[in-house]
Structure formats: structure tokens, C-alpha cells
Amino acid sequence: MSCKEIICIVCPMGCHLQVAENPNMEEVYEVAGNKCPRGKVYGINEMVNPTRVLTTTIKIENAPLKRLPVKTNGVVPKDKIFQCMEVINKVKVASPVNMGDVIVSNILNTGVDIVASRSMR
């Protein structure tokens, strides 16, 4: 049995969760230290498949600024963040761009798109 300490970020309380892994038990993960049920869900997700929204910028040409802010329009697995960056870093667009425009669709087959966070013209 292994135990991992995670700080919950669901609300500002910042509970220190202890997530124990019992591979042979029916409930594989046991969460302690949470003050609400949402903490349990967060603790388990962090063990099973931690995900994050990625925000970064890409090159833009013919625009008043050199960078266009972009984001994933959903969460991507945490361990694919740097692979996503590699893809995004190769992308270049030209203005005009509208907020929400898809810049890279279905990045790394995650089912998530990279979209423009603002309009620029």
C-alpha cells in the first residue's frame, strides 16, 4: 500500500489529502484529510488521470502584437502538457483571428482543440 499527499484545489480551503492506494481492495483509492465529498473526487482523479487546462501563446503575423494567446477548450492529461507545447510551438497564424477560432483541432488525439483566447486584427 502506498500513500500520496495532495493539496486539494477545489476550493480555497486547500485540504491536505492523503490518498492511499490499495490495489487489492474493492475501493482502490482511499482519501483522508478531505473536509468535503468534492475533495475525495479530486483526490481520486489526481491519482487515476490528473488533467489540466493548458494556456499558452502562438506566433501571429500581421498583427499589432507578436503573440496570440490560446487555450485548450477542455482538459488534457497532465502528462501530455509538454507534448502539446511541442505541437503548439510549431503553429503560426496570421491576423485576423476571432476569439474561439480553432487553431489546432483534436490535439494529440485528446479530443480537445486549441482555440484563440482573443480576437486580433
Added chain:
Amino acid sequence: MYDVAVIGGGPAGLAAAIEARRNGIQNILVIERDRELGGILQQCIHNGFGLHIFKEELTGPEYAERFVNELNELGIEYKLDSMVLEITKDKKVHYVNSKDGFVSIQAKSIILAMGCRERTRGAIGVAGTRPAGVFTAGTAQRYLNMEGYMVGKKIVILGSGDIGLIMARRLTLEGAEVKIVLERMPYPGGLTRNIVQCLNDYNIPLKVSHTISSIKGKDRVEGVTIVQLDESGRIIPGSEQFMECDTLILSVGLIPENELSEKLEMRLDKVTKGPYVNEAMETSVSGIFACGNVVHVHDIVDYVTEESRIAGRNAAKYAKGELKTEGRLVETVPGNGISYIVPHTIRVNNIENKVDLLMRVRQVFHDVRMIIKADGEKIREIKKSHLLPGEMERVSLDIKALTCKNIAKLEVEICEGEE
């Protein structure tokens, strides 16, 4: 002649101008010194904005664009690349830009929404040489996210405010090595979620009760000397440790930008460094209102928007001659454990249905009671398991709490232990 002039086109100015228009004011002018509206939100490309106002998680530019679009739909006039030089008590605004030159306008009421400025190396007094490679976190953020310049490769971040934490992640994603984040206080300055998502996710160490005693480097930063501090904030002898880096990022606090307010001889709060305001967000100068980070530094933009709507609504009332000045005045007093409260005074006759008290605690508290007293008598008690100076507290008071008796003083204090 304008009914309402708004100084600053960031989140505070945009929300205030829109709210003034919704309250029947036609003649509004927003004056912005940058080349576009939106303020600092345009460089805050991370998400987490709008959870209260829009019930969704937006990036800074998205949050800004929604308000800019609304401003345009309402046909509110604005000036870009325009710097306000002076505001006078008779509500004249003098500004300059390269197209119109020096311009003076007259307004019936004015809303100050200039935001804040970062504290720099000079403000914290770090010894050593003065090489290139020392940036405030916000400047580095603008270079990286808007102008397209990478600021360095090996980074040390001093200060664990939210912008510093956000930049630690941002610089890591862009290929830099963020070696450490240092915090002078014994607790982190930023929101817990940012410690987790920006530092822990990327295995960036955070050392509290640590700071930098000197910077080394001739042309470019070559390294910094890190020291540990004791409980009273003094350097512990022998704790010096040299760390090689080419860039030092400072996230050491924000100061409301009140040069214009000072010229108006406006009353300022020594703690917030912003104007004294009443329930209408009106300053000590009649008809001049203030909102957002120029009043006190906020953690989240949603609260800036809400506060600015109050300012916009009341500036509209003032311009129409509807704001009441007579009647009972309640003073808010930060008691034990509270560093400040906004608003500073409440004119009971102007309360619509509730008043929000925004405040910060002086230190970290666990399992305490927040007590609200009216003229020394307890009217409310709120149990708090966790209070941090880095997280603003908000208490809503119903109008009845203030009108039932002839209250003159509202005090908020923190009590430790059980009753």
C-alpha cells in the same frame, strides 16, 4: 461636457462605464493609456477568471473581450494611447495623446480606475550590482505573452504572489528552468490553487522565510545570494547560499497607482494605499469615485467587476443629482486581526439592499471566529477554518443590520479559540 469620465480602460474602468450607461448615462468617456482596452487582463493568458460573474472559467483576454464587446455595443466613447496628467476638484480632466495633443474635458462625475503598479527592486532594497535580467513578474509576463520575448533561461523568482506563481509555470512551459521560488514571509503570498497548479505540478521548489540578500552580475545577472530569515524577519547568519541564474523575477507586491488621487489631495488609506471610499465607492472628493485595484489590490477580477459596478451605478446617480449625502454615517473599523476594510464609511441612506465588506486578515488563522460588532455589540459571528492574508474575505451585511439601530461604528475582528 461629459456626465461620467472613467480614468483607465481595464476591468474596473470597463465595468464601471458599462454600468453607468445601463443606469441611463449617455455621455461617457473612457480614457486608456495603452494601445487597446482590457488592461492587464490582456497579458494574463491563464484561466480561472469569471467563475463568479460568468460561472465559467475564462482566460484574462476572454474576460476582457466580453466587456470590450459590450462597451462597443453600447457605443461608449473611449480614447486610447491617452495619458491623463491631472484631474481637478472641479472635475476637469487633462490628458494628452499624439493625435489630439493636450485636451481638457469637463465631467460631472469621475471614476478612478487606474489599477496598480508592481513594486520593483528599488522598493524592496536588494543589495548588489545592477545587471540586466531583473524583471518584475508582470513585465516579464507582458514580454512573454504579448511582445514575444523570452526573458531568460535559468530563473529565480522572489515573492510568491499570484503573478510570480503563474510566471513560474509559464516560464517552465516555454522551456526555462525555474530553479526556486522564495518567499520572505513564513507563508505563501498567492492562492493555494496556484501553489499546486503552478509549482507542485512542475516540481518547482518554494522556500518560505527566505529572500535574496544580493544580486551578482556585471552586464547580465549571474546569480543571487539566498538567505533564510528568522521569525522577526532578520537574516540568519551563515544561511547564505549562492544560486546561479541569469534572470531574477520579482513578485513582491502591487501598489495602487494614485498619483492623480494625491494631486487631488484625496484622503488615502495608509494600509491599502488607495482612496478612502464610502458605500458608493465615492472618495473623499465629492463626485469622484474609485474602483478596482486603485482602491485595494484584489485577488480575483470578478470582485473588481462587482465593485466597479457599484462605482458606475453611483457615479451615474451623482451625475443625475440622485446620490444622497445627508443622513447617518457608519464607520467601518478593522479590529483585531484585520488589516483593512473597504468601504471605510457607509451612508445608510444610500444602501440599496446590502453592503459588502471586503477585507484582509493580518496573518494566517486556523479555526477562528470572525465577529462583526455594531457599536461594540456582536451582531454576527462566522466560523472560519482557514484565513490567509493572500485571500480576500467578503462579508455581506443586510440593510436591516445597519438600519435597525442608530449604529455609528461597525467593527470586524478575529477571535481565536472557542467562545
